[in-house]
Amino acid sequence: MMSVFAAERNVAINAVLQASKVCQEVFKKLVKNETITKKDKSPVTIGDFSAQAVVNTILYKSFPNDPIVGEEDSEALRGDAGKELREKVLSLANSVLDEPLDETKLLDAIDRGSHPGGSQERMWTLDPIDGTKGFVRGEQYAICLALIVGGNVQLGVMGCPNLPVDFNNPEGERGCLFIAERGQGAFQRALSSTEETQIHFADISSVSEATFCESVEVLHSSHGDAAQIASILGITKPPLRMDSQCKYAAVSRGDANIYLRLPTRADYEENIWDHATGFILVQEAGGKVSDINSKPLDFSLGRTLKANKGIVVAHPKIHPKIIEACSKHFNK
Numbered sequence: 001m002m003s004v005f006a007a008e009r010n011v012a013i014n015a016v017l018q019a020s021k022v023c024q025e026v027f028k029k030l031v032k033n034e035t036i037t038k039k040d041k042s043p044v045t046i047g048d049f050s051a052q053a054v055v056n057t058i059l060y061k062s063f064p065n066d067p068i069v070g071e072e073d074s075e076a077l078r079g080d081a082g083k084e085l086r087e088k089v090l091s092l093a094n095s096v097l098d099e100p101l102d103e104t105k106l107l108d109a110i111d112r113g114s115h116p117g118g119s120q121e122r123m124w125t126l127d128p129i130d131g132t133k134g135f136v137r138g139e140q141y142a143i144c145l146a147l148i149v150g151g152n153v154q155l156g157v158m159g160c161p162n163l164p165v166d167f168n169n170p171e172g173e174r175g176c177l178f179i180a181e182r183g184q185g186a187f188q189r190a191l192s193s194t195e196e197t198q199i200h201f202a203d204i205s206s207v208s209e210a211t212f213c214e215s216v217e218v219l220h221s222s223h224g225d226a227a228q229i230a231s232i233l234g235i236t237k238p239p240l241r242m243d244s245q246c247k248y249a250a251v252s253r254g255d256a257n258i259y260l261r262l263p264t265r266a267d268y269e270e271n272i273w274d275h276a277t278g279f280i281l282v283q284e285a286g287g288k289v290s291d292i293n294s295k296p297l298d299f300s301l302g303r304t305l306k307a308n309k310g311i312v313v314a315h316p317k318i319h320p321k322i323i324e325a326c327s328k329h330f331n332k
């Protein structure tokens, strides 16, 4: 089958590569007190704002009519209070863009991500830094961009600047790019190369042999519930903990077998930008994604996955067993 979104794929790859460069640059210079705490108590850095400005600017040049559902907005960069931050973000964004932005264009670019989402024909969703806490710690984070058409994720590109290219050689080269288009398979590149290698889920028939991944942050996913579900499944290997959608990439290339994201609060709605890219990557690598009740993820309802609770990812052969264990655990 021919690629339907070849132009979008190329533009998205370039956008994520440029944003990845900016994030790596920021990390070298980042000092802890440059982290701002948002209303939901989560951190945001100059890296998040710069990466969103870069991706939105590159998308706009090729696809000016496409709405963008992005995580960040420019509020903290406005007025006198935002001057210092605004100047830093402007210079970082311009360091990778062909045509430099001025301050007004910078703020406009960031705020082009404020679309409410929904089921319209086409929209992009962007997490400029997913796993900001991992980024600040010098651990895993990801730049995640996806194209959603009529509520269906069609394309995803994920930059993972700190992820080892080869899981079995953790001291070797770091920095990966993952690309998936519906019906076209899932691919990995090193950030340093344009050569693409197709990736697949590891084949597994016995759940008890599995390794599962989960968040580092216990407020994002309940470690306690995961440990009990793992015990129901007879899993004895320790969990692979990492921040960001790198977890979706890890299962997609067979580093681990299961990704569990278990609600820590009844009222939390997952954001579409936290999952869209990982979702298509997993499907194209031969995996299955659902929520903890086995419901498919619904990206057509706005900025959040309001119809879903938690996330369960695994090879289709073992996915039903994990859902069964979740239901046993949560309904006991």
Ligand SMILES: Nc1ncnc2c1ncn2[C@@H]1O[C@H](COP(=O)(O)O)[C@@H](OP(=O)(O)O)[C@H]1O
Binding pocket: 042, 071, 127, 129, 130, 131, 132, 133, 134, 215, 216, 217, 219, 220, 221, 242, 243, 244, 245, 264, 265, 268, 271, 274
């Ligand atoms: N209570 C909660 N439950 C689940 N996810 C949460 C959460 N609070 C924040 N998050 C999300 O968890 C994401 C990170 O996930 P992970 O733990 O897998 O790295 C954050 O993305 P950002 O880092 O982009 O803000 C944030 O959107």
Ligand SMILES: [Mg+2]
Binding pocket: 042, 043, 044, 071, 132
């Ligand atoms: Mg955030």
Ligand SMILES: [Mg+2]
Binding pocket: 127, 129, 130, 131, 273, 274
């Ligand atoms: Mg995120």
Ligand SMILES: [Mg+2]
Binding pocket: 048, 071, 127, 128, 129, 130, 131, 132
């Ligand atoms: Mg983010």
